[in-house]
Amino acid sequence: MNNYLIKSSAISLIDKKIEELIKENKFNDASITTYDMEEDSITSLIEDADTISFLTPNKVIIGKNLSNNNLDDKSLKILSKYLDNPNSSVLLIFVTTNIDTRKKAVKEVINKLSLVNISTDTKNIIKDILKDYDVEYRVNNLLEEYYNEDLERLISETKKLALAFIDTKKITYKDAVSLLVKPLNKQDNLSFDLIREIALKNKKKAVNIYNELLSYNIESYSLIGLLESQYRLLYQVKVLNKNNTSYNDIASILEVHPFRVKKTLELIRYYTLKEIRKLIKNLADIDFKIKSGVYENNIIIDLLILNIK
Numbered sequence: 001m002n003n004y005l006i007k008s009s010a011i012s013l014i015d016k017k018i019e020e021l022i023k024e025n026k027f028n029d030a031s032i033t034t035y036d037m038e039e040d041s042i043t044s045l046i047e048d049a050d051t052i053s054f055l056t057p058n059k060v061i062i063g064k065n066l067s068n069n070n071l072d073d074k075s076l077k078i079l080s081k082y083l084d085n086p087n088s089s090v091l092l093i094f095v096t097t098n099i100d101t102r103k104k105a106v107k108e109v110i111n112k113l114s115l116v117n118i119s120t121d122t123k124n125i126i127k128d129i130l131k132d133y134d135v136e137y138r139v140n141n142l143l144e145e146y147y148n149e150d151l152e153r154l155i156s157e158t159k160k161l162a163l164a165f166i167d168t169k170k171i172t173y174k175d176a177v178s179l180l181v182k183p184l185n186k187q188d189n190l191s192f193d194l195i196r197e198i199a200l201k202n203k204k205k206a207v208n209i210y211n212e213l214l215s216y217n218i219e220s221y222s223l224i225g226l227l228e229s230q231y232r233l234l235y236q237v238k239v240l241n242k243n244n245t246s247y248n249d250i251a252s253i254l255e256v257h258p259f260r261v262k263k264t265l266e267l268i269r270y271y272t273l274k275e276i277r278k279l280i281k282n283l284a285d286i287d288f289k290i291k292s293g294v295y296e297n298n299i300i301i302d303l304l305i306l307n308i309k
Contacts, residue, residue: 001114003083003092005066007099008118012155013125014095017118022060027091030058037094038065042075046082049090058089066096068106076105083112120151129158133165138173146182157181181259191230192263198305199270206305224290228283230264235276237261238268 002025008014022028031053035045045063053059071079086092094113101107119125126140139161147154157180164179165171190213197206213223233256240250247265251258271279 001086002088002090003086003113004116005094005096005110005113006116006118007096008120009097010118010120010151010155012152013118013120017116018062018093018095021093021116022091025091027058027060029056030060030091031056032060032062034062034064036065037063037067037070042070042079046078049082049087049092053089058091060091060093063092063094066094066099068100068103071099071106071109073105076109080105080109080112083109122148122151122154125151125155126158129155129162130171132169133162134170136171136173136176139171139176142173142176142180146180188260189263191226192267195227195230195234196267196270199267203305207302210302210305224283224287228280228287231276231280231283233260234264234267234271235273235280237264238271238273238276241265241268 004021006014006017008017022030022032033048035048037045040063042063045061049061099106099110101110122144123140126143130139143154143158143161147157161171161176161179165175190209194206194209194213197209210223233254236254237250240253245253247261248258251261254261
């Protein structure tokens, strides 16, 4: 049966699996057409599958982003009818991150497809990419430590390592440390998001992000320090950017992670230098009053956000 459903959210792994399916089913010389099911209809895709190809005897049809949202009753009926009598010269591959099959009609259609689950075991992924390399054991641990929560980044950085040492086929822990970029931690990313939402005056989103930051057991006065340091960085980056300094040079001058500078550059359009100076002053005043016992530290950030004008 030439009809498949791939379940995964890892784009790199999906593309590799599609290549494998094409090879396994001997559709190497077939034409390939890709549909985005968030924009294209099941009807259009099936009409293509039912149409004889004049350029090549076989064709591969890929339907990405299949979901319950694009499987209405009409689409289910059309797809089900095709799968009961599919075109043998067509390799049909659907891709989804997840489909709820509790609805009987959906379950019946999905059961007519060959389900392909892609392993997201990070150890196996790293091992597969570096299978032809002599790798110091700590390298794998470092890759998992850095990118365990971002599978696409893990794949990308592992491939980068492989490419960097393609001649020697040997990777040491020291090599990996010098080449791999450690991602910003969750708190840093959230603080950038909080600054952006404050700038956009999205009070509800800002409060939600602040509460998420609190879930990391960070005291309010520590958050104020974090925000103050981010705003100081924002001020410095904005000044240097006005002088047409590149973000790599800014990172070098300020001695901060280049990715932090890149993220900060995304925020500079939301603030004037005067606004940043005022916010830094306000945060310094709040910090002093908390430490002096004037303010309750568990409500002051909420008040700061809610008083945004």
